[in-house]
Each structure stands twice: as structure tokens, then as C-alpha cells.
Amino acid sequence: MVKKTERAKQKAAVDIVVNRGAWTAEEDQKLVDYVRDHGDKNWRTLPAKAGLNRCGKSCRLRWLNYLRPGIKRGNISDEEEDLIIRLHNLLGNRWSLIAGRLPGRTDNEIKNHWNTHLSRRPVTIDDLNLKLNQQVERTCERGPLVSPVASSRDLTTLVDHVEDEWVLDGTAELLHQSELDMDQLFALMPDPDGGASNGSEFGAEADGSGGEEGYRDINEGEISGAKTEGCSDAQAGWDVDLERFMGYDDDLAFYFLD
DNA sequence: AAGGTCGCCAACCGCTTGTCC
């Protein structure tokens, strides 16, 4: 029998008295007051200092998901659902990344919404793209830029093949893709808040070099070269596919097709 | 009206990752 360390004993003692279950309004107020005055650091010691019989983990979760400023509750819009479906198709169950593109939404809320609503709905990414194509066809004299069938190749393929060579639409044209990664992919997107992209999470601006760094990398790389030097229909299709996939038609069209 | 069932979602659990010493 291994002798318990003092720390383990202390932890066990804390576990016995700690509150569990739903938070009361009084607990919420204590947590809000404490974080307002002292910041949201050191969750381990926060409960004792704030006078809460909760574990630090529970406090952190409560703050991040419900109490911190800017949290939206309920009423997920059709546009948000559309984006969740597209991002989930791209990223899988990476809820924090998905939530990062939906201002005011938490990973927990998106995860719950997906599991209770969207995962059961027989809507595919192709359905969304077909709908999008139909909208464009009605409003754009250029006609359909990419067929619904072509749109079935989504960005998951792109992500899965970063640093690999991969074939576009069976044309045997290889696009060696070594520069674009997830950080840059998100850096390409306009920030949903309307400001700069999320530098802390996606890196493009974390070093203060500006959000355009990612664009420059790509434009100087082989994607841009292949596109501008005898741009094939397949490559043009990929570009448009990318912009449509994410639903940022205008902005990405600027970066990829300008 | 009462008991059972189902769906939603807040909260918890366990694992992974990052940081510090």
C-alpha cells in the first residue's frame, strides 16, 4: 500500500467538502465579484480566496461558459447553425476551434447544440453548398462557379493533406501545398467580430506582424503561382470551393481570386 | 392526476498539453 502524500490527503479532504451540481445565484455573484477584482487566473486557489466551496475546475467552467462578459445564451441563428455545420465538417469535434469562430458562443454550448440538434439532422455539407449555389445562380449573372458535385470535396481534404501533394478533380495537376496550415486558414477569414482575426488563438497576429502575414505567405507560395500561371478550371474550382465552403464568399474571393 | 419517457443542457470527469522549476 503506497502511503498517500500530504498533497493527496489535502486534495481528498477538499473533495469531500466541495459543492457539486447547479450553481446558486450567490455562488455566481461571489465568482463574478472575485474575477472582476482579481482576474481569472490561478483557478486552483481562486475558490478558497473567493469563499466558494467549489473546485477550481468547476469555477473556471462556470466563468467561461456562463458568467464572463459577452456570452450569448440560446437562440442559435440559422446562420450560426450553417457555420457550425460547415466548421464541423472541416474540423470534426474540435468544439473550441468551432466556438472560436462564433462570437459569444462557448464550446460547451456548441457541442450540446450539435449533439441534440444538428447531429440528428440529415443535412450534409453538400446540401448547404447546393443551397448556396442556388442562391448564387439566382443572383449572379456569372452563373454557377462550381457544381454541387465538385463542392463535395471539402476542406477536410485540404487539412488532411497539408504538406502532402494532392490531386485536384482528377486532372493530374498536383498542387504542392506546404505553407497553408490551420492557423493560416483561419487567418484568411475575416474575424466574425468585425475586427482583426483572433491572433491569440490562430497566430496570425500574435507576434504583432499583422493579419496579412498569412495572406502573403500563401500569395507568395505555390497556390498563388499555380493559380496565376495558367489557372486551370480545376484550380479555379478549388478556390471557389474554399470560399463557398466557409461561407465567406466576398472576402475570400478577394484573397484568392484577386 | 399521476407515473413514465424523452430531450435538453449544465456540470463533471478524465485525458492531454503547456509551463514552470
Next chain:
DNA sequence: TGGACAAGCGGTTGGCGACCT
């Protein structure tokens, strides 16, 4: 370099209200 700790993340659970029989 490795251990301890904090923080982050995704999966799962359990309470509760709504609905059904």
C-alpha cells in the same frame, strides 16, 4: 530532463422540465 501543476479540451452524466399515455 523530468516531475508537478495549471489550464484546456472533448466525452459523458445526471437533473429537470416538457410531453405522453
